[in-house]
Amino acid sequence: MVDYFEHDLTSLHAGLNNKDFSAEELVKETFTNIEKKDSKIEAFLALDEKKAIAKAQELDQKGIPTDSLLAGIPIGIKDNIVTKDLRTTAASKILGNFSPIYNATVMDKLNQADMITVGKMNMDEFAMGGSTETSAFKITKNAWNQTKVPGGSSGGSAAAVASGQIIAALGSDTGGSIRQPAAYNGIVGVKPTYGRVSRYGLIAFASSLDQIGPLTRTVKDNALVLNAISGYDKHDFTSSRQQVPDFTQGLDGNVKGMKIALPKEYFGEGVSEDVKAAIKKAVTTFESLGATVEEVSLPHSKYGVPVYYIIASSEASSNLQRFDGIRYGYRAQDVKNLEDVYVRSRSEGFGDEVKRRIMLGTFSLSAGTYDAFFKKAAQVRTLICQDFANVFADYDLIIGPTAPTTAFGIGEDIDDPVTMYMNDILTIPVNLAGLPGMSLPAGFSNGLPIGLQLIAPQFAESTLYKAGYAFEQATDFHKAVPTIGGKD
């Protein structure tokens, strides 16, 4: 039995290459393991067992080339990434029976790398939420404590990787939706630079903020997956033509002379003492490795949450107009006229959080409020971008906590939107400025993981991976394994 807790992508590749196990065995064992563990975690919305096994058999027959580092290795995909002929719902009733007729570009890229999709991961409905509780279908549990949320919106992706059901997953991050669940589950999550990864086939939430990225247990695994999915795509005109480096280059543990900035605002009100202590310890680790860490200021940080909720909701209200019950998705029954199809399909198909965001967005964009809300938010967004630019003029990297606290209890905050929104205060500014950000394990408090956030200038993911790898090698946090849903 292949135990993912004893492997990384490199050792799995070696195992397949040396024929210690076949791709078919690996895939079948993955499904056996999912069957056993996912009754406790509930991370998967759909499994693709038949096709996954067929693909593994095909790969075994053809042989896995030594340079195909990801070939034959299973991966989970967040359910807002469209997968041809595999049900894709964005965890919404309105797409409950949606069967995509094409693949997202990231899926084509993973297929080219011969990775094997095992299933679709639960999430907050349309990626709107920070706990995976707004899913229309199921409540995913934190891998470390099943009474806690896994974070969100990529909660299924994070919990499945952290509980050892899969070695890697794709998520999406609009305001922290990869990094925060990675922090809550003690794994590595990267939101790449806006434009690094094609958004073609990612069900749009906020188009100026959304970005797909990998969730893994180690920094190097994360770099390997980002290598596979990055690059310009003619189907996404916001994807970048920037050269994609090999993100595993520079993973040498050496951060001597790296200039790291520590924003004082990231230790403000709302950030709990255990989180502050873990991040301060991380600062000491970086200093002991030869990096310099200095306090800086990002004065407009505190406006990140209001700016984000106006901009993201405005873009969402526009993007979600397409769900009208006509061409695909849920259509209300017993309707009298066309207007009824729109109104009833949307009112019955969307959950409350999605409705709140559509309402806030519509309000922010309407005549009479546009200047005071949308335009104002777009101006303050400029100031937030400038704050980062000022710091990056002198520093290579920014560090801080990923989330203000460890994972909160299931059901605790779900009826209090403003409290829920404030949880995103440390991750949101990164999306607003289009920067790359990473969360990686940096400690535990009461048995729950704490995430360290690294932020780099646009297209400097290599700096994140270099610093993240050095920190990982100098610490043992990534070696901890949850007991429930983990080793038994």
Add this chain to the structure above:
Amino acid sequence: MAINAQEVKHVAGLAKLEFTDKQLDMFTGQMDEIIKMVQQLSEVDTTGVPVTTHVTDAVNVMREDVAAKGMDRDLLMKNVPESQDGYIKVPAIIDESEEG
């Protein structure tokens, strides 16, 4: 109050959503709190600050005006809730009661 039930109802209409009275109550209360939270932006001086609506340096991408084959029609119809003779079927656009 930053927003009242009447205004929430108006916005819902623009967004093609409808609420029961109980939902309207809940959404009005929550929208009021959310709008108060986002209104803290009014304290920021943004005189002369340009807007940021995207964070990419991308420019318009042009292509040759050459016809290319689109997606297969049958495939496109695969997720249509109701269809007839290859067309998408919808209820009458004009309500019977509005006639005359």
